[in-house]
Amino acid sequence: MWSTEETAEYLGIPVATLYQWRHRHIGPPCYRIGRWLRYDPADIRQWLDTQKAA
Template sequence: MKICLLINTQEAAERTGLSPRTLETLRLRGGGPAFVKLGRAVRYEPAALEAWIDANRSASTSEYHA
């Protein structure tokens, strides 16, 4: 069984530099970091945040793909 530290939306926002509202919007529309839903609570794995950030790296603005 895999046990990992989960963080809430506020902590995820602080780690990513985004607002909690932006993370909520990304959950609704898609394209954001993977999250875990435990009842009504939304949590993030720090490794999932890092993977999402890495997947969105670009060397120039011409590489950006929404």
């Protein structure tokens, strides 16, 4: 599981953009583990594939 910072770095976007996408329900899926948001790398890659098709 990737942190928000690791996910943002992988996608090449600011961390704030991930938070905005999450708030607007348009970004990649994430999980709340305790007080932290975590992203599954497989989910990120799948989400990216759907974005190419859109």
